[in-house]
Structure formats: structure tokens, C-alpha cells
Amino acid sequence: MSGDHSHSEDQVITTSVFSDSQKHKDKFKKEHKHKDHKKEKEREKSKHGNSDHKDFSDKKHKDKEKMKHKDGSTDKYKDKYKEKRKEEKIKSFDCKVKLEKENGFDSPLHLKSEPENIFHSPKNDKSLKRERDDDDYEIKPKKIKTENDKKAKKRKPQVEDIKTVKTKNKKGEMPDGKKKAKKEPEEKWKWWEEERYTDGVKWKFLEHKGPVFAPPYEPLPSNVRFYYDGKPMVLSADAEEVATFFAKMLDHEYTTKDVFRKNFFKDWRKEMTPEEKAKITDLKKCDFSEMHQYFKAQTEARKAMTKEEKLKIKEENERILQQFGFCIMDNHKERIANFRIEPPGLFRGRGDHPKMGMLKRRIRPEDIIINCSKDSKYPEPPPGTRWKEVRHDNKVTWLVSWTENIQGSIKYIMLNPSSRIKGEKDWQKYETARRLKKCVDRIRNQYREDWKSKEMRIRQRAVALYFIDKLALRAGNEKEEGETADTVGCCSLRVEHIKLYPEIDGQEYVVEFDFLGKDSIRYYNKVPVEKRVFKNLQLFMENKEPDDDLFDRLNTSILNKHLQELMDGLTAKVFRTYNASITLQAQLKELTSEEENIPAKILSYNRANRAVAILCNHQRAPPKTFEKSMQNLQTKIDAKKEQLSAAKRELKGAKADAKVRKDEKSKKAVESKKKAVQRIEDQLMKLEVQATDREENKQIALGTSKLNYLDPRISVAWCKKWGIPIEKIYNKTQREKFAWAIDMAEKDYEF
């Protein structure tokens, strides 16, 4: 694909243009003391098993190259390049997408009720903390009005009209939990058919019951002992509680890691009495095995509970859910996502996190900030306690917040993805990505031009943007050193994260990426790039140490400011959403064939989904049972083949018999054998498709892209077009999250 990005030789600029490079370097260069980074990387490499991963990545790359820009946009580059100057005159200012000016892409919305570009500008949301100027309203579609607008269709006004989660049945009674589960197709609130708030207001009325706190610590029975240096030792309640956190994790790899052990021990000692502190000085001498056994036994006992006991627990959970799991937001009952406060425990930071093992302390009511309406019934703190604060901020979506003690970050209780507040935002996200589709050609042309800029900062920005666009890299915010695992994104890439090959494996200008991204997931990719990008990278790396920033004059803030100028609401992450969705759409078109049956079509869908997951580097550890389950499946396939051969033999016999007898009965027998063969063939095919799908999915997680990057309307449209039940693509939770898309997208929807 890089071929169509090529430029003529005369456009290659010599390095002399950048003589100021080093002068500025120190100014912009951040201090990196990643002494351990290389070691960590090596460790990570060996952990992942290089050869396997290489194969995976090579395939990944091939797939990527195949699928990239299937929308045909790059084909337009050459022609557009010739007309660039002409175009620039026309579009000399910014690329703020005014619909009347956009005629490059004709992308009509094929929706029942979606007003064109209803989410015209995320700036509408951006101004949440400032008062908007009246001028801002000029760009808003007329359809969007405030609730105060008398002509606007109001949000459902009656509290009794709550039907988001539970609605009245035909008799006008509220169904119980079980009936509700069976009667899924109840009338739902179609918030997407109503007007949205403006001015950053998220709600007008909010009432909830507050959070559910973690249950208090229950001391261990006296027969479960902790041993120090081989001798039993009775611990104080506080020390014992923290000890149990460690004991519960004894089977986990975490407890073998030095950093985890060190952090745990340090924090544990803080909870000890002076006497305990004086005695317990070495973690190696601590024996938690009896505690560990006790918890294991408890788990087993839970599993072995009778049906009745299990039902009792289920009912209790349901009661808590009904009491605390919902709120009233603007006259609608909405499900809360996480109404339980995180229990105390040991921090499980991912990758080589410097704080892993630290004690996550217990959250008390005095730590909690409640957010609700002034005119609502405030949640009650537990008896004898008080909230830290009760506030009434309707410019935010959270209900409860607290500050955690590990990183000092704020944690929130928010609404479920099926709620209006989350759904609107999700819909808006895809609309922004669709607006990018309309001007992505121009943006690509621009960053290609910028590769030639006389200014280093512009070149860096342009190359970074190219990576973000081409490889779906994350933006890469700067991180506080020593506070988190050493991971990077595009803007924070360091010299040591890439290798340049003028020629390798029969390809020219290849860049090899090898770094740890979000969640310390390794990103490894070998990509041929355009010559100009390659030359620029050589330049950026000149006179730098491995741990220097590759883009020393760029950060996400600079990049996003630039993107904002190119398109209203454009940020680095919009490219990921755009490229994921456009890839899915293109792949579905390419892979789905009319004559296939439903299982084969679903395989095609999963393959399209997989292409996106590969693009976004959504990896997973292969399931522990993978090999075994594949083996089982293969056994089933073999048995089915055997069964098919037998059925075919029987059919042959029946045919021969019918030839001789020539009576009705034998004819019927032939028909029935034919049907049997057909049925077994179908079953075999289904099994084979399942095996292929599972094998291809070994290391790829499809869920993340499905939930976060793929415009659900593409999937809904595909289902409608090919008569695939939506349940085959989205499970119940996903259907709830994407209810808006399921309702509005028709079979001819185009992203």
C-alpha cells in the first residue's frame, strides 16, 4: 500500500535543512533514565517467544497491507496530488467540515431517524467547563435544541414512564427478574429519537442510592494460622487482613516478582503493631500456606453449595442490584455500571509496574464524593459515617467518586454502556470518525506535503500522524517516570523502539517497530514505508541515544492542536476509530459472498472483525484450554467425516435398491438417506468453520474492537442485508449497548 504514497525523487530534502536540529534537541528532549528498559525489553521478548510472534506479526503485517485503505482513498492521492495547489486555493483555510462544502465524499445516512450530522461538532461537549459563546450555536444543526425549547421534543417527562430497564407488562405490573430475562423484547426508551442537551449539561435530575461498600474484614478462624520463621504467630486484625490479600494470591505469578513482594512487605509493615513490626522483618520467613489453603477450600465449598444456597446468594445479589444498581436520571431509570466500591487488596499493575503489590486501602464513606441533583433524595451514608462531600455538578456524568491511594487518581461510579449518556457519546464518536472519512484524503495529502517541510517540528508531526493513520498507533501521552510501567505510544516512541532497514526481505525502506504499548502489550511490526518517511526517520534519529525521544519536538498536545485545525473535533484517537470502522466495512464487502450459508457468513464477519483487531493490536494470551479444545474439535470433525462416509455408503445402497425395486418405499428411502447425507455435511461444515475460526482467533481478542472501535451500524446493516440474526454477532449486553444502532441502521447504511 505504501506504493501509492510515493513521491518523486526531487522532493527528497537533504539533512542540511535541519542544521538546527541538535540545537533544539536538548531544549525539547525530556529526561529519560530508562536504564532498565533494555533489560525489560529483552525479558519481554523472551517472554513472548520471538519466533512465534514474528510469524504472527508477519501475517499481521500482510493482512494489514491488504486491508489498509480499502476505501480506495489512497487511489485518489496521485490525481489529487496533481491538483493539490488548485485544491489548496479552494480549501485554503482549514478543513472544518461544513457539510455544504463537502462534496468529495457522498456518504448519505441511511437511517430511519438520524438527522444528518447530528453530532456536528464535539466542541459542543468540549465547552463543558466554560460558558459557551452564542456564536458557537451557528454550527449546530437546527435539530439540536435544549430541553427548554418549547418546540423541542421533550425527554420523557413522567417518572412512571421509566422503561429503560424494567417496563410494565401487559397487565401493568412490573415483571420480576426471571420473567424479565425471558421477556427481553420489552419496550425500550429510544433516547436517540429525542433531543440532546447542549451547553455541556449532562442531566437535569439525578438521584441514586450511593455506592455499595466492600464487606468488612472477617477475621480468620483460629485454626487457620500464619507462621513466621516456622512458628505460628497471631496477627492483629489489620495485619492479618493485609496478609490474607497476599495469601489469596499465592498461586499467582505476581507473588514471585521482587517488586511486588517488596512493595507488599513495605505496606504490610505499615499495618503491623510495633511488636509485629519488630518481629516480622523478612518476607521469606513468612508462611501463608495455611491461609492460602483455607481460601482455596472456601472457593471449593462455594462451588459445592446446594442449588438452594446458590439461589439464595443470587437473590441477595439481585436485591442489592435492584437497590443500588440503578439511578433515576431525567425521569428514566438507568443501570449503573459499577456501583460497588473497589475492595481493599494488593495493586495489580500490569507489565513491569513499579507499584505492583502496594496496598490498595479500604475506601470509607469519608472518602466518597456524591454527585446528585439538589432536589433529589440524597443517598444516605452508612450509620455513624458521613460523605466527604455531596455536590451537584450536572456537567459531569459520574455519580460517585473517590481518590485511590496508589497513583492518587480519581475513580468514578458511572452509568452502564446501555444508558443514554454513554450511548450518545458513543454515537457521537462514530459520527466524528465519519466526518474524518470526508476529509481524510486532504489530511493525508497535507501530511505527505509536510514530510518536506523546512521545519523539523512539522516533519515530525507529519511522520507521527502517518504512523497513527497507517498503523493505528495510539497517540502516546507522556507518562510520569517511575510511576507506571514503561510503555509508549506514537508521540512517545524512543529511538530504541524502531530499527530502519533500507532493504530487507526483498522490500525497501522497512521500519521495524518493537515496543510495549498500553497494558504492556508488545507491538511488533515490520512495515515498508515511503522513502521520504524513511529518510525523515533517519534524520530524527541522527545523533540521538537509544533512550531519546524519536519525535523530540512533538507531543500529543501539539499533535491534537494541529488535528483540531484540520477538522473540528479531530484527535489522534479518531484515526483509530475511523480506520477500524472503514476496515470492517471494506472487509465485510470483500469477504461476504451471497451463496454462503449463515455459519460461513459469520466466519466472514469474524474474519473482518479479526482484521481490525490485528490492525489495533488487540492481543490476548491463548486460552489455557486452547490446545485441548482444538483437539476435541478435531476428534469431532473426524467422527463426523466417518459418519458422512457411512451415510454416503448407505445412500449408494439405497439407490441401488431403488433401481431394482422401483417402488415408492425404496424411493422414499433414497430421499431420506439423501437428507441424512445433507444434514451431516452441514454439521461437518459447521464444525470445520468453527475450527478455522477458533484457530485464527488463538491470540486475537475480537471483543475490544467490537465494543470500542467498530461503528455498530456497519454490523447491523450487514446482518440486515444478509439475513443474519443480530444475536449471532452481538450478545445480550452488546445488543443493549448498541440498541441505538440496531434501531436506526438499515441494510444500506454506509459508514
Add this chain to the structure above:
DNA sequence: TAACTCACTTAGTAGAACTCTA
């Protein structure tokens, strides 16, 4: 303008819940 704060989305995983099969 760098550092910090805040609000939100995106992410992988553990274990619960469900389904299938012998």
C-alpha cells in the same frame, strides 16, 4: 507552556454463569 487535574474511554483478565456432552 509545562505540569497538573479531571473526566472520560479503552483494555485485558479472573472468575461466575451458562452450555454441552458423556
Add this chain to the structure above:
DNA sequence: TAGAGTTCTACTAAGTGAGTTA
């Protein structure tokens, strides 16, 4: 019906990006 295998959900860490402060 047990238990093995699979799917779903809850959980919470780790990102992004806008706004604020010094």
C-alpha cells in the same frame, strides 16, 4: 447430572484528551 469447556460479566488498570494552574 457431573464436570469439562465456553461465553459472559464484573472488575479495575491504563490509556486519551480537555481544561486549569503556576
